[in-house]
Amino acid sequence: xxxxxxxxxxxxxxxxxxxxxxxxxxxxxxxxxxxxxxxxxxxxxxxxxxxxxxxxxxxxxxxxxxxxxxxxxxxxxxxxxxxxxxxxxxxxxxxxxxxxxxxxxxxxxxxxxxxxxxxxxxxxxxxxxxxxxxxxxxxxxxxxxxxxxxxxx
Amino acid sequence: xxxxxxxxxxxxxxxxxxxxxxxxxxxxxxxxxxxxxxxxxxxxxxxxxxxxxxxxxxxxxxxxxxxxxxxxxxxxxxxxxxxxxxxxxxxxxxxxxxxxxxxxxxxxxxxxxxxxxxxxxxxxxxxxxxxxxxxxxxxxxxxxxxxxxxxxx
DNA sequence: ACCCAGTTGCTTGACATCATGAAATATCCA
DNA sequence: TGGATATTTCATGATGTCAAGCAACTGGGT
Numbered sequence: 001x002x003x004x005x006x007x008x009x010x011x012x013x014x015x016x017x018x019x020x021x022x023x024x025x026x027x028x029x030x031x032x033x034x035x036x037x038x039x040x041x042x043x044x045x046x047x048x049x050x051x052x053x054x055x056x057x058x059x060x061x062x063x064x065x066x067x068x069x070x071x072x073x074x075x076x077x078x079x080x081x082x083x084x085x086x087x088x089x090x091x092x093x094x095x096x097x098x099x100x101x102x103x104x105x106x107x108x109x110x111x112x113x114x115x116x117x118x119x120x121x122x123x124x125x126x127x128x129x130x131x132x133x134x135x136x137x138x139x140x141x142x143x144x145x146x147x148x149x150x151x152x153x
Numbered sequence: 154x155x156x157x158x159x160x161x162x163x164x165x166x167x168x169x170x171x172x173x174x175x176x177x178x179x180x181x182x183x184x185x186x187x188x189x190x191x192x193x194x195x196x197x198x199x200x201x202x203x204x205x206x207x208x209x210x211x212x213x214x215x216x217x218x219x220x221x222x223x224x225x226x227x228x229x230x231x232x233x234x235x236x237x238x239x240x241x242x243x244x245x246x247x248x249x250x251x252x253x254x255x256x257x258x259x260x261x262x263x264x265x266x267x268x269x270x271x272x273x274x275x276x277x278x279x280x281x282x283x284x285x286x287x288x289x290x291x292x293x294x295x296x297x298x299x300x301x302x303x304x305x306x
Numbered sequence: 307a308c309c310c311a312g313t314t315g316c317t318t319g320a321c322a323t324c325a326t327g328a329a330a331t332a333t334c335c336a
Numbered sequence: 337t338g339g340a341t342a343t344t345t346c347a348t349g350a351t352g353t354c355a356a357g358c359a360a361c362t363g364g365g366t
Contacts (some may be wrong), residue, residue: 019288019291019292019295020283020291021277022295023283023291023294023295023298024276024277024283026295026298026299026302027183027187027298028187029298029302030180030183030184030298030301030302031183031184031187031188033302034180034181034184035184035188036226048322048323048324049324050323050324050325051323064342064343065342065343065344066341066342066343073189074324074325074326075325075326075327076342076343076344077325077326077327077328077343077344077345077346078324078325078326079343080343080344080345081323081324081325082323082324085322085323097342100333100334100341100342101332101333101334102332102333102334102341102342102343103333103341103342103343104342104343123177130173130176130177130301132300132301133297133300133301135172137297137300138172138173138176139172140293140297141176141294141297141301142172142175142176142179144286144290144293144294144297145176145179145180145182145183146179147285147286147290148183148282148283148285148286148294149179149182149183149186149282201350201351202351203350203351203352204350217315217316218315218316218317219314219315219316227351227352227353228352228353228354229315229316229317230316230317230318230319230352230353230354230355231351231352231353232316233316233317233318234350234351234352235350235351238350253314253315253360253361254359254360254361255314255315255316255359255360255361256314256315256316256360257315257316307366308365308366309364309365309366310363310364310365310366311362311363311364312361312362312363312364313360313361313362313363314359314360314361314362315358315359315360315361316357316358316359316360317356317357317358317359318355318356318357318358319354319355319356319357320353320354320355320356321352321353321354322351322352322353323350323351323352323353324349324350324351324352325348325349325350325351326347326348326349326350327346327347327348328345328346328347329344329345329346329347330343330344330345330346331342331343331344331345332341332342332343332344333340333341333342333343334339334340334341334342335338335339335340335341336337336338336339336340
């Protein structure tokens, strides 16, 4: 993992200062809210969070099961069940990969695409809190988040 | 919510501008990374994410099961199982509430407190992509997140 | 005071989903 | 042919919901 964590002299004596701790706590709050609203939005469409994530990914592009597992960061055997349930509802279908008969491509159906689109609209939540920020603020926030994430990507 | 799906001019007319969409996407990335690191840090202590969250809450203060469920935003019957598993490991104990014999207070044991402390250090350390931001940047980020979250709290 | 009904807090049970890991199967590739 | 890869199946466990149950608190009415 990130053993590239800088020239830190002592790995754990590194107690964060109050400001950093507050930012961490705030990010934690954001994460909690995001997850909560994501699950609720999915539930409004009778989907679980995992199913909604898969549907969202497949709406962009069909994917082999293995890649789907990679995107979700879980075992391929887990994806089998999630796609099974989406397929049982007619939102997703499995298609053969013409180039490799071992591979099955998961792809959204028309109904699945429509559901994914409605779901995305429902995810307005992230937009609302942002409404209180001016354009300049949003730009600042974007740059800070970019740098934060870019540090280890 | 948006049941205003009438014969609207265009269903996606309330499409957010590109800047807002990018910020939303970045927040999504932060959420994904945060969760991943949280789960990994918990796993390093042979805990699940839910168990780690409960342990972290109880390390601050003993709580009735009901309040714990409220904090986790799940059903009380679910908390029973999570606390059961923590109790089986000696990290948490159930104590009677002197004021109301129906209530059971979940409280960390000494060992639980120690585990919670180690866990928190691991999390602080893991979330240190913030280190790439200057003090001024962090202050700015803090203020932006505060305003974003404060809007609906 | 008493008792009874309703409410509240927690647990239990049945069930669905998500997640892992090991083993089986089919296919690819060197 | 033999080893690697993609998917599935099975067993298992954690998390989550809901309904039902028990214990304890609370508020009337007598």
